Amino acid sequence: MNIWRLMLTELKAIISDKAIAVTLFGGVLFYSILYPLPYLNQVPTEQQLIVVDLDHSSLSRQLIRHADASAKIQVIGQVGSITEAKRFIETRKAHGLLVIPEGFRRDLMLGKGVTLSYGGDASYFLIYSAVAEGLVSAGMDAGKQVQLIGMLAQGTNPKQAEQNLNSMHLNSVPAFNPSLGYTPYVVPGLFLLILHQTLLIGTGILGAGQWRQKGYWQQVSPVQLLCGRILAFMLIYLFFTSFYVGYCYHWYHVSIQASLGTVALWLLPFLLATAAAGVAMSTLFTRRDLPTQVLLLISMPILFVSGFVWPIALIPEPLVLGSQFIPAVPAIMGMLELNQMGASWASVMPKWLQLWGLFAVFFGLAILGIKRRVRLLAEANQL
């Protein structure tokens, strides 16, 4: 059997096996829609805020209007005391509270300082940061206005007053994900992980189903079998990867900085290493339902250890070192650097070589594993 015939046989085995076909074709399509679904609105806006206005002055009302005008906040009402406001938060009617102290306007006009209190529900970080950002900017705005009025009253000329208030300009801009959107943050890493996991499951089920039965896999040498299998999966994943990295990235507004050629060059060793790792792993199983379960359980740890959710600098060293053997970990980080953050090829080169190294290691392990399976089956038949 030459390598092309073998590849065709492999493809036939993959497509005729319902479990694999469903996992690969169904899973890849289904997850491309389901996983980003909660994040489609990108940015949390209009978080419900409850106000405790103890001042009831023109200025406090203006402050409330300013807070409500912020895109991040929606004022849902006013209550008389903090305890009542807390009840609103506990019943999830509101996610934040603003307390305007008694004598707010009078103190400001008299030139005394006042303190505004903001609270946000920090059980949900994104909600908390939205509430805090919205309120801090509204509060700062109110403060500046009061200052400006005070200075004008003291006879400072308007231009000078403006100057004194903003003596320095802080120009803080998000880089790489300018909209601070959630899908551009989650999708690039997550989709590579989905490709990685489905490829491992596919090769895992295919192998686990074969090792105990006679078949074409015995009639060719282990190297040939491995090459044929990797080729067949690469052919399928050529389409899946193009769909994910091409169309889905575009659809979910992921910022893209690298060229098609460099991305393809980057993904080549990733897919090869993953396919080889999948075959190597499959030789450990003879039950077809196990690979899916094992990979399901380790997908969340891989996602978090890959370093885009939680910074690598804070992950314990042993976990980081151990995770370097998983092809998805260097691949996700390198892809983010290359494609989302616009790093040069030279700077991601070490990770690229690491992926080739992983390919070589898993290729060797897969050959050893297949040889072992051939021997075990021969022994079982002799008995």
Next chain:
Amino acid sequence: MTERTPHANAADKIKGGTQPSSISFMALLIALVRRELRALWHDPWQLALISYIPLLGILCLWWLFSAGLPRQLPVAIVDQDHSQLSRMLTRQLKANPVTDPQSFTDLSSAISAMQQAKVYAIVVFPYDMKKDLLTGHKPTIDVRYNSQFLLVGKLLSSQIQLSLGDGLLHVAGLKQLANGTPKSQVAVNLSPVKSQTTALFNRNNNYIGFLVPPVLVALWQLLSMLVMANSLNRELHLAPTNQNNGIVNTLTEHFWPKVLAKVVLFTPILMLQGSFILAWLYLYLALPMAGSLALLLVAQLVMLLAVWSLVLFIFVVMRDSARVISFCTALFAPAFAFMGITFPTHDMPQLAQWWRLIMPSSHYIESHVSVVSYGAAWPSVAGQLSSYWGFICLLPFIYLLSRQLLPSTVSANNVVAVVDSGVALPAKGQ
């Protein structure tokens, strides 16, 4: 449908022949639980799922986030001014526990460091910054933060602004003093409106309290799903004629008592794992906890029963081990994203909010947050538990479907077993 009757008759005969009809339900249940225990003992994977995998998984995921508070995140400083002011601002950043300023001589090397995720933000002090400030021009400090890593980027953005803003306030204060403003007035002039921002329920913005509980609950849900699915799938592969202690292995025979036996056996085991999670987080690590642990255990129990009804439903509909596993996986794998902890529920699209209701974990996490953060008591938790009503509605469906569909699987299995009993069973099963 026509071939169903002979098989049913055969099953009746087997039942009549081997089983004394006087056997009480309790005895049957105990025998079935024994049978489950035996099966568990002979299945290394199931044993792993209830013993070292959860232990390892829970501890590893906690260890990953064990830093808790993001500290010492590298920030590139490009100081083109080299003045006393720029050095003062750098010291301000150094004094902030979140930022760890690292000096870069030129902008391009700072940019390439940021592109390689070696630093998470860049602060540029422009040339002649101090001179511009003193001569009444308005210099601009440029800050760029990496929003590709959203959590880190947002945190750094606010912390850098806080540190620099405080430093600049100090400078403005000196200016006012030089102008002859009385010292007592300076502070008020600078910031007439002070703000006090309180992170309610999680005072120091600890990531362990925020992220680890939902992650572990998602893991626990996966484990309970797998344990039940595997146990149910096992029934599909048993040789139908094989019997021990008067219990028939045919799928349709005592189907509901068998399911009950599985629930009776696995509920305490999985609850042990669930309470280990709670004990680890709220007793050993002593994370703040406003309510009572007992309430959370009740919520966990209800979630577990919901997970199992869902798995049972999928099993009855699919009736094929590989398909049951892959369908359950597809359903439960994204549970974490739908919990609404990282991204708020009310900002999800409507479709996502509906899908979310299918996951037992998203019902549980609401009770979890309200007990842990708000100290909710019995009445409000009971109110939340009522949101599981959909899963109760599932039960009659499961019953009807099991009456309709399981016999056809049994007969199909029998045919396979008859045709090639030698090859099919070992290949399909263990």
